[in-house]
Amino acid sequence: MSVVKINVLTVPDEQRETLEKRFAHRAHTVDSSDGFEWFELLRPVEGTDQYLVYTRWRDEESFKAWMEGPMKAAHQGGDHAEGGERPKPAASASTLWSFEVVQQSGPKAAE
Numbered sequence: 001m002s003v004v005k006i007n008v009l010t011v012p013d014e015q016r017e018t019l020e021k022r023f024a025h026r027a028h029t030v031d032s033s034d035g036f037e038w039f040e041l042l043r044p045v046e047g048t049d050q051y052l053v054y055t056r057w058r059d060e061e062s063f064k065a066w067m068e069g070p071m072k073a074a075h076q077g078g079d080h081a082e083g084g085e086r087p088k089p090a091a092s093a094s095t096l097w098s099f100e101v102v103q104q105s106g107p108k109a110a111e
Contacts (some may be wrong), residue, residue: 002037003019003060009052009091016043019051019090030055030071033060051091056101 011019017019023041030036035058057063 001059003063004055004099004101005055005057005063006097006099007055008097009051009053010049010093010097011051011091012049015090015092016051022090023053030066033062033066035059036066 009019020041020043030039037058038054038056040052040054042054044050055063055103057066
């Protein structure tokens with residue numbers, strides 16, 4: 001059964017562009033991870049300052065393996081400011097939501 005992980009990032013208006021550039025810089029780094037199924041970065045449109053980082057995985061073990069390997073390495077390496085300092089996070093807060101997929105649907109294939 002697939003699992004969905006949604007990282008809820010609170011991002012002040014002045015940091016939105018920074019956050020999106022950082023994700024663009026790391027685009028597709030998760031794509032080849034074993035068990036990875038889907039990624040989306042969702043920008044808030046109105047009424048909130050929270051971005052949603054949606055990932056879908058074959059199972060919990062696949063997600064945990066990515067967290068302990070490639071994701072950890074990406075966040076430890078990453079972009080550095082002048083002088084080799086790590087830049088400040090673009091998000092002011094982060095919460096991880098976890099779900100199991102119990103039903104799904106998609107568009108019918110064209111005949």
